Amino acid sequence: MAGAVRIETPCKVNLYLGVHRGRDARGYHRVGSLMVPVALFDEVVVQEAPELSVRFSPDLGISAEKTGVWRAATLLAEALGREPSVSVSVTARIPERAGLGGSSADAGATLRALATHWGVDPLDPRVVSVARRIGADVAFFLDPRPAFYVGAGDVFERALPAPELPVALVMPRAEGGSTPAAYAEFDRSGAASDDPAPLIDALLAGDAEGIAASLANNLAPAARALCPEAGEVEAWLRDRPGVMGAQITGSGTCSFAICESETAADAIAADAAARGLRSWSTKTLGSSTEVC
Numbered sequence: 001m002a003g004a005v006r007i008e009t010p011c012k013v014n015l016y017l018g019v020h021r022g023r024d025a026r027g028y029h030r031v032g033s034l035m036v037p038v039a040l041f042d043e044v045v046v047q048e049a050p051e052l053s054v055r056f057s058p059d060l061g062i063s064a065e066k067t068g069v070w071r072a073a074t075l076l077a078e079a080l081g082r083e084p085s086v087s088v089s090v091t092a093r094i095p096e097r098a099g100l101g102g103s104s105a106d107a108g109a110t111l112r113a114l115a116t117h118w119g120v121d122p123l124d125p126r127v128v129s130v131a132r133r134i135g136a137d138v139a140f141f142l143d144p145r146p147a148f149y150v151g152a153g154d155v156f157e158r159a160l161p162a163p164e165l166p167v168a169l170v171m172p173r174a175e176g177g178s179t180p181a182a183y184a185e186f187d188r189s190g191a192a193s194d195d196p197a198p199l200i201d202a203l204l205a206g207d208a209e210g211i212a213a214s215l216a217n218n219l220a221p222a223a224r225a226l227c228p229e230a231g232e233v234e235a236w237l238r239d240r241p242g243v244m245g246a247q248i249t250g251s252g253t254c255s256f257a258i259c260e261s262e263t264a265a266d267a268i269a270a271d272a273a274a275r276g277l278r279s280w281s282t283k284t285l286g287s288s289t290e291v292c
Contacts, residue, residue: 004047005117009109010037010144010285011100012137013167013249013256015203017153017217018193019186028136028152029183032196035101035137036162037144037285038256040169042094042106044069046113049087056090068107068134075130076114086114095171095278097178099223099250101137108141137250146203146287148196160203164286165211166259168268170237171278176227176253183251185222193218212245212258223252230255233277240268 016034023029052073054064064070069088077084088110094102111131115122122142131138136153146162149155177185194216202210224231230253237246237257242264246257259265265281272279 004045005113007044007046007109007113008041009044009105009112009141011040011042011094011102011105012036012140012144013038013100013169013284014217015211015215016148016194016196016199017219017250018196019183019190019219020193021187021190024152026152028154029186030151031136031149031153032193033137033140033149033153034147034160034196034199035140035149036146038100038167038169039282039285040094040100040280042102042109043091044106044109044113045089046086046110046117048117049085052084053087054090055088056092058092060092060096068103068138069110071134072107072110072130072138073114075133076111076127079126079130080118080120082118086117088113095254097176098171098254099248099252100169100254101141101250104135104137105141105144107131107134108138108144111138112142144285146284148200159287160200161206161287162203162211162284163206163208165208165284166262166265167282167284168237168240168243168257168259168265168272169254169280169282170233170257170269170272171254172227172229172233173276174227174229174253176223176230176251179251181226182219182222185225186219189225190222191218208258209244215245215247215258217247217249219251220248223248227253229253233272237268240264240271243268 199214269281
């Protein structure tokens with residue numbers, strides 16, 4: 001498409017998620033989040049149009065005005081003194097309500113595409129500010145590389161080296177609760193967060209086994225409480241041959257397994273699919289991977 005800006009945005013998994021009690025003025029919990037991009041992609045295309053329009057394929061079943069993509073377009077246009085005279089088309093492959101950042105990835109990719117379309121650096125403070133207004137993970141998807149975020153999981157702390165690792169993603173059949181429901185459950189029964197230092201050390205050393213052994217997510221018990229099948233999938237993954245480590249990502253419901261090889265990831269995904277579970281054999285994207 002002439003004049004169109006096309007962005008492929010990966011999903012993410014949380015190698016580490018540490019939620020703390022108490023909320024900030026926006027109502028967000030204080031969070032430490034170590035995210036890495038994963039090669040399962042949505043595509044966002046932005047081009048000039050008479051007025052703002054947003055289209056998802058497949059259809060989300062909600063009005064466009066209620067999506068993070070719509071908010072991204074309107075808020076960024078306001079911040080830059082522009083009219084949002086664009087069409088935004090999203091081809092969605094990342095499952096929603098999975099802890100993979102699907103809606104945040106789409107909003108972040110929309111901001112990246114619009115910034116490019118309007119001649120602004122995607123990491124311009126105005127763009128980052130809009131990303132943080134939309135949601136906690138959106139800022140990560142402005143530059144989706146392995147990194148540690150603080151604040152509400154929306155403030156960049158440091159980039160980290162990360163090897164590409166074979167992973168299997170597996171979703172339970174049952175739907176889990178929403179992210180707000182998971183945080184509400186954490187407020188009732190959540191445990192203290194783990195120390196991220198062992199994981200960071202393993203990443204700095206490029207130690208795949210150490211990375212897998214240091215996975216941590218203190219929001220996972222809340223995800224299991226809201227969707228017991230998510231916990232069953234997580235436990236099933238840990239017992240598969242060739243799995244070095246597995247856990248629920250984010251607020252769930254998807255679990256990921258770091259595997260010894262692509263062959264192991266392929267076998268796990270095929271086995272999960274045979275059990276009627278949605279699954280993908282893919283890989284994390286390292287710090288040197290170009291994401292466009």
